[in-house]
Amino acid sequence: MEVMLTHETFSALLNTKFNVELTDDQQVELELSEVSELKLSDRQEQFAIVFLGPNQVFLGQGLRRFNHEQTGSFELFLVPVAQDARGYSYESVFNRILKLPGEPGNEAR
Numbered sequence: 223m224e225v226m227l228t229h230e231t232f233s234a235l236l237n238t239k240f241n242v243e244l245t246d247d248q249q250v251e252l253e254l255s256e257v258s259e260l261k262l263s264d265r266q267e268q269f270a271i272v273f274l275g276p277n278q279v280f281l282g283q284g285l286r287r288f289n290h291e292q293t294g295s296f297e298l299f300l301v302p303v304a305q306d307a308r309g310y311s312y313e314s315v316f317n318r319i320l321k322l323p324g325e326p327g328n329e330a331r
Contacts, residue, residue, distance in 0.1 A: 227298075231293065232254065235290065238253070239251050240253075240254065241288070242289075244281075250276065252273040255274040256272035265319060266317065266319055266320060272303070272312065274308060274311055275310045277310065280310055281300060281302065281312060282302065283302060285299050301314070
């Protein structure tokens with residue numbers, strides 16, 4: 223089953239932990255620390271999420287495989303955006319073009 227990576231999904235998972243694969247046998251735990259407001263227009267939806275990870279492990283920018291007990295496995299593109307005493311912060315931005323009613327592919331929305 224494919225995971226629906228929606229604003230609603232991530233809002234429900236705020237402050238929970240995700241395992242992110244580094245290698246086949248190594249993972250790091252990130253906490254979903256922020257979910258921005260959902261911005262909607264007639265043709266577009268936008269939001270961003272931020273994860274907090276440990277200072278001991280730096281994840282560079284790139285595509286990462288995530289695992290969560292409620293959603294299963296999925297991939298996100300992460301960008302490091304900050305570091306403080308708590309750890310590194312990573313952001314993933316969602317910017318989707320919405321389909322108009324009747325357009326092919328709109329039945330999944």
